[in-house]
Amino acid sequence: MSSNESAAVPAGRHDVLIIGGGAAGIALAASLHKRRESLDIAIIEPAEIHDYQPGWTLVGGGVFTPEQTRRAMRDVMPDFVTWYRHRCDQVAPDAHRVVLDDGRVLGYRSLVVAPGLVIDWSAIDGLEATLGEHGVTSNYRRDLAPYTWSLVQSLSSGRALFTQPPMPIKCAGAPQKAMYLACDAWRRRAVLGGIDVSFHNAGGVLFGVADYVPALERYVEHYGIDLHYQENLVAVDGPNRVARFRVTRESGEEIVERRFDMLHVVPPQRAPDLVRRSVLADAAGWLDLDEATLQHRRYPDVFGLGDASGTGNAKTAAAVRKQAPVVAENLLARLDGRALEAGYLGYGACPLTVERGRVVLAEFGYGGKLQPTLPHWLVEGTQATRIGWMVKAHLLPRLYWNVMLKGHEWLAAPATLEKVAGRVAEER
Template sequence: MPPSSSPQPLRHHDVVVIGAGAAGIAVTASLLKRRGDLDIAIVDPAETHSYQPGWTMVGGGVFPAAVTRRPMADVIPHKASWYAVDAASIDPVAGEVVLGDGRRLGYTRLVVAPGLVIDWGAIEGLEQTLGQHGVTSNYRFDLAPYTWSQVQSLERGRAVFTQPPMPIKCAGAPQKAMYLSCDHWRRQGRLGDIDVSFCNAGQVLFGVPDYVPALEHYIERYGIETAFGQRLVAVDGPSRTARFAVSDENGEQEVERPFDMLHVVPPQKAPAFIATSSLANEAGWLDLDPETLQHVRYPAVFGLGDASGTANAKTAAAVRKQAPVVAENLLASLGEMPLPAAYLGYGSCPLTVERGRIVLAEFGYGGTLQPTFPRWVNDGTQASRLAWWLKAKQLPWLYWNAMLKGHEWLARPARRD
C-alpha cells in the first residue's frame, strides 16, 4: 500500500524501536524487564525472525535450516506494540517516525536497530545465478542448505570463497564457510583433489592479530590459497567464472577465476533511510557515541546493532552486550540523569575451523581482547572443543531463551567514570 497523500494522525509511544532483529528484540526485552509499564512500539515488516549465526552451521551440515527461524509473532515481547511495516523516514527534530504506509509515530525516545543491507546487486550477474551453477552464500536462509549440498557433491575441482570490503556482518563468516567445507572434504578424502582459494578484498586474514596464527595453521592444513586485495565484481554462473578487481602497487586490474563452487559474501551497507538522513555519519552509518550508544547530535535517539557506525564487530554477540547499555542509558535519559552504562566494543566471532573445534575470538574496540572465560578454561587464541560445544549446543538456546527475553547473563555493562 503506498503512503497516503494526506497526513496521518500521530500516535505517540514512550519508546519506538525500529527493527525486530536480534538488536531490536533484545533491547525491547531489556527495557521491559526494567520498566514493565513502558509503552514500546516495534517497527518491522518481517514475518519471521532468524538466528543468523546458525546459517554457517547450516552451510556446514551441522544444523537444519528450520531450527534457525521462528515466526516473528513468537519473539516480539507481548507488552510491545508491533507495527508490521517498514520505517520510511525519521524526523529527529520533530521526534517522529514515518512508516511506509503513511502512519506517523511520535516518540519520547527512539532506538534505531534496523540491521544492515546485504547488497546482492552490487556484484554483476550474482542475483541471476544464486542457488545454481555452484554459486551460493551462507548469508541467506534459503541458500545455506545449497552450500551444504554443494560441499557434499563436490568431488574435485575449484572452490572459491570471497570476502568483500569491511564493514560486514560477522567478519569471520566468510572463513567459517571455507574451513567447514575443507574439513568435510578432508574427512571424505577429497581435499587433495579440490583447489581452495580465499579471495579477500582486505589485506589481512583477520583484523585482530592475536587470532591469526591459529587461523594460519588451518590455512596451511587445508592447503588454501590466500589472495588478498581481490574484490569480487562479477559472476557468470553458466560459464562458472568469477571476475575480481585486484589492487596492488600498480593500481587496479581485473582477473578471472574459474570455479566449480563459489561461496559469495556481497558488500554490505546501511539502510537508505538512515544513510540519507541527518542521523548518519560520513559513511552512512548511524552516528553514535561509541560508549553510551546515544546519538551524537540527537539525545533522544539511541542505536545498536549492525546499522551502527561504532567500530565494533557487527555480530549478535555485540548486540548481547549493547542491549543492556542502551536500556540503562535510555531509562536514565528519561529521568534526566547522567548516562551510567558503557559499551566497550565487545564482539565475538566463533571461528569454526573444523567440525568440533572453534577459535573463539572475543575482542573490543582497538582489538583489545575481552575473553569471557579465564585462559585456563578456554584459550580463545587456540582452537578448542569447549568453544565448539558453546557455539553448537549452548548459544542457540541462550539466544532464543535468554537474550531475546531480557536475561542478560554475562552481559552486565561497564560503568562510566
C-alpha cells in the same frame, strides 16, 4: 519528511519506539521492560520470520537444518510491546516522529534505531541471476545455505573459491567459517587433495585481530588453502563458471578472471536507506552514535544498536547482547533527566569454526583488545578448542532464544563510563 508530515497528528505515540524487530530490537525491548514495566514500548518490524543468522554457517556446513535457525516473528515478539507490522520509511528526529510505509505518523519520547544492515547482492554484476545454481552460493541467505552444503557434498575435484568483500560486514569471520567447514568435510571424505581451494579477500589480512591469526593460519596450511589479498569480487558469470576480481597491486588495479566449480560469495554490505539517507547518518552512511553510550551524537533522544551502527565494534549478535543493557540504562536515564552512566567497551564475538568439533572463540572489543568471557583455564580463546565448539553449536543458540531475547542479561552487565574512559586512556 515534508512539513505537512511533520505537522500531522501522530496516529500513535509511545515512550520508546524501536525500529527493527531483529536481535537488537527485541533484546532491547526485553531489557527495558525488565527495568521498567510501565514503559509504553513499540516495535516497527514488517518481517513475519525471525532468523538466528549465526546458525546459517552451520546449515552450510551440514550441522544445522534451516528450521533450527528460524521462528515465527509472532512467537518471539514480546507480548508487552505494540507491534507495527510495517516498514519505517522516514525519520524526523527534530519533530520526534517517524512515518510508516502506509503513511501513518508515529510519535515518541525516545527512538531506538536498530534496522540491521543491507546485504547488497546487486553490487556484484551477474550475481543475483545465478545465485543458487551453477555452483554459486552464499551462507548469508537462509535459503542458500542448504545449497552450500549440497555443493560441498557433491564436489570431489575442481576449484572452490571463497570471497570476502571490503569491511564492514556482518560477522567478519563468516566467509572463512564457510571455507573451513567445507575443507573439513572434504578432508573427512578424503577428497580434499583433489580440490583447489582459495580465499579471495578484498582486505589485506586474514583476520582483523592479530591474536587470532596464528591459529587460523595453521588451518589454512592444514587444508592447503591459497590466500589472495586485495582481491574484490566484482562480477560472476554463472553459466560459464567464471568469477571476475578487481585486484589491487603496487602497479595499479586490474581485472582477473578465475574459473570455479564452487563459488561461495559474501557481497558488500551497507546501512539501510532509512539510515544512510537521513540526518541520523555519519559520513559513511551508518548511524552516528557515541561509541561508549550508544546515544546519537546530535539527537540525544535517539539511541541505536546492532548492525546499522557506525561504532567500531564487530557486527555480531554477541555485540548486541552487550549493547542492549547499555542502551536500556542510558535511555531510561535520558527519559528521567539523569546523566548517562552506562558504557559499552565495543565487545563482539566471532566463534571461528575451523573444523566440525573445534572453534577459535574470538572475543574482542574496540581496538582489537581481547575481552574473553570464560576464564583462561577453561578455554584458550586464541586456539581452536572443543569447548569453543560446544559454545558455538550448543550454548549460543540457547542463549539467543531463551536468554538474550528474553532480557536475561547473563554476563552482560554494562561498564561504567568511568571504566570506558580509563580503558581509552590505557590504550593511549
